[in-house]
Amino acid sequence: MSQNQIFRKLEKIRALATDVDGVLTNGAVYYGPEGERLKRFYIRDGMGFERLRNAGYKVVVITGENSELVHRRMEKLLVEHYFPGAKDKYSLLVNWCREQRLDPSELAYLGDDVNDISAMQMCGFKACPSDAFHQIRTLVDYVCHRPGGLGAFREVAELMLAHGPFRL
Amino acid sequence: MSQNQIFRKLEKIRALATDVDGVLTNGAVYYGPEGERLKRFYIRDGMGFERLRNAGYKVVVITGENSELVHRRMEKLLVEHYFPGAKDKYSLLVNWCREQRLDPSELAYLGDDVNDISAMQMCGFKACPSDAFHQIRTLVDYVCHRPGGLGAFREVAELMLAHGPFRL
Amino acid sequence: MSQNQIFRKLEKIRALATDVDGVLTNGAVYYGPEGERLKRFYIRDGMGFERLRNAGYKVVVITGENSELVHRRMEKLLVEHYFPGAKDKYSLLVNWCREQRLDPSELAYLGDDVNDISAMQMCGFKACPSDAFHQIRTLVDYVCHRPGGLGAFREVAELMLAHGPFRL
C-alpha cells in the first residue's frame, strides 16, 4: 500500500483498538513460583496514550487474557475502554463501535497474532508491530518499524496524530 | 537438508518434545535475594501449544531443571506430559514413546544445548532455536529463524501444522 | 555537527542533566499485580556516575515520573540532585542552574522524548540515546551509539571526561 493510500485511510480514523501481549508488551510473560508475575510495558507507548487522548482520539484495549497486572497498567494509562478476557474480539468490537457511534471504517486496529484477524479485518486501518506473526504482516495496511512493547503503539499513535482528523 | 526433505519428515510427525531453558525461554534466569525468581516465556509460543493440541498433536516437555515456576507455566499451557529434573532425557523419551505407542521417528525434538543431543538424535525431526549452542545447530534438520523464548517453539509448531498429518 | 564542534561545546560543560526512563533505563516498565514493579538500569552507566563525580562534574536527574524504585537507584548512585515528578523540566532546570551558579551553556542534557525538548534546547550540549524518539534525534548535537539503559549515559559521561574541563 502506498504512503498516499495510508494517509487517506488515516484521515477518517477517530479511534484506535489495540491488543496487549505482543503489541503493548514484547510478548514476554515472566513467571515466578506463584505463576504469572510480570509483563513488560514501554514508557514511550504510555506517552502515545496521553497524546492520543489529549488530541481527542478514543483508545480501546482488547485482550484474550485476563491479568491483574494489565489492569494496573491500564489504570496508569487512564484507559477507559479496556476489555480483558475477550474470546471473540470481533463481536466485542462491533458492539463497542455501535455504542460509540463509530463506523468500523473510523477505527484503526493494532494486533500481532491470529486471534486478531477477524476483528482486524473489519477496521479502517490495520497495523501490526514489526515482529508480528508472519500471517498478520501480510494482512495489514502498515507494518510498524518498531516491534511490540518497544514503540509500535507510539508509532501508530504518531501516524494518527500527524495525518488523522484530530491533531495536537 | 532441502525443504522437500524437511516436509517429508514432517508428514510422519505426531508429537513434539521440547526442552525449556533456551527454547521456551531465552535462556535467562532472573535471581533475587531469595534465589531463582523468574524466567521469561513468550505469549506466541503459548498459542503454539494451544494450536498443536487442538489439531491433535501431543507435546512433551523435558528439562534437567526442576523449577516451581516452570510448573506454573506448564499448568497455564495445559501441558499433560511434563518431565522436570530429567537427567537422562534419552531414556525418559524412549519410555514415553513406548507408553504413547509412538515410534521415535514420529517424534519431533526441539533443543538447544549439549544435554539434548542423545535424546534428539533418535527423533524423526530435529530442530533448534536460531541462537542454540553451535554444536546443536550443526546436528539438526532445521534451525529456526526465531531464537529461544521468542517464537522458536511457535515456528516448529506452525511447520507441523502446515505439513504434518494433523492440520487445523 | 562536526566532531570538532562537538569537542568545542564540551570544553565548557560542567554538569550533566539527564532524564530517567528511556535514558537510564531501556524505557521498559515491568508491571506486576500490585502495579509498577521494576525498572531496568545498567551497571556501566552506574560507573559513569561515579567517574563524573570523581572528576568534579555535577549530575542532575529530572523525570516526570515519581517512582519509589527510581529513588532507590538514585541513592545507590549517590545522586544529590534528583527531581522526580517534574512536569515543567525547563523551569526546574533554569532554577537549578541559578542556584548552582551555572550558565545553561555549561550544562549538557541527555533526553529521549518530546517532554525533554524545551529543557534540552537551552542547554550547551544536547544528546540522546540511539533509540530516542525520532523528533529528538533531529534536535540534538550528538546521537549516542548506545541505546537508553545500555550505555548511552556512560557514553556521554566518557565524552565529557575526555573533552571537558574536568578530567580523571
Place this chain on the structure above:
Amino acid sequence: MSQNQIFRKLEKIRALATDVDGVLTNGAVYYGPEGERLKRFYIRDGMGFERLRNAGYKVVVITGENSELVHRRMEKLLVEHYFPGAKDKYSLLVNWCREQRLDPSELAYLGDDVNDISAMQMCGFKACPSDAFHQIRTLVDYVCHRPGGLGAFREVAELMLAHGPFRL
C-alpha cells in the same frame, strides 16, 4: 592476535577468573521499590561452569558489588572461589594465585569494564564479552562473539575445554 597465538596461550590455562556484572549478566540491574531486586543470568553459562569443573579447571568469581542475589547464583553454580565486594581485584587475585599455587600466566580473565584492567593485565589469557566497554576491547587477547549474560562465559569455557590442558 592470530588464532594460533590464542591457542598457544590457552594451552597453559588452568583456571578462569570472571567478573559478574556485564559478564555473567547483561549488565542490567532491576530495581523495585525495595532497591536492587533482580539480575539476569544465562542458563548456558551455567553449563559452562559445570563443564569446566568436570574437566578439572578452577573458576574464581570476583566482583566489586556485594549482592545477596549473586550469592544465590554462585551457590546454584557450586562456585567455591567467590569474592564479592572486591575493591582491589588485582591484589586479591595475586593472593588467590599464590594460595592456589598458580602462576598468573596460568589464569584466564574475563572482564568488561575499567575496574577489571589492572587484574586482567597480569593474566595469561584476557577476554571480554562482545559488548564490553571499548577500552577493554582494545586490551584483550580475545573479544567474544557473544555479549555479557548471553554466552560470553560459555564461549571462553568452550575455548578452554577445546584447547587447554584439561579436556572433557
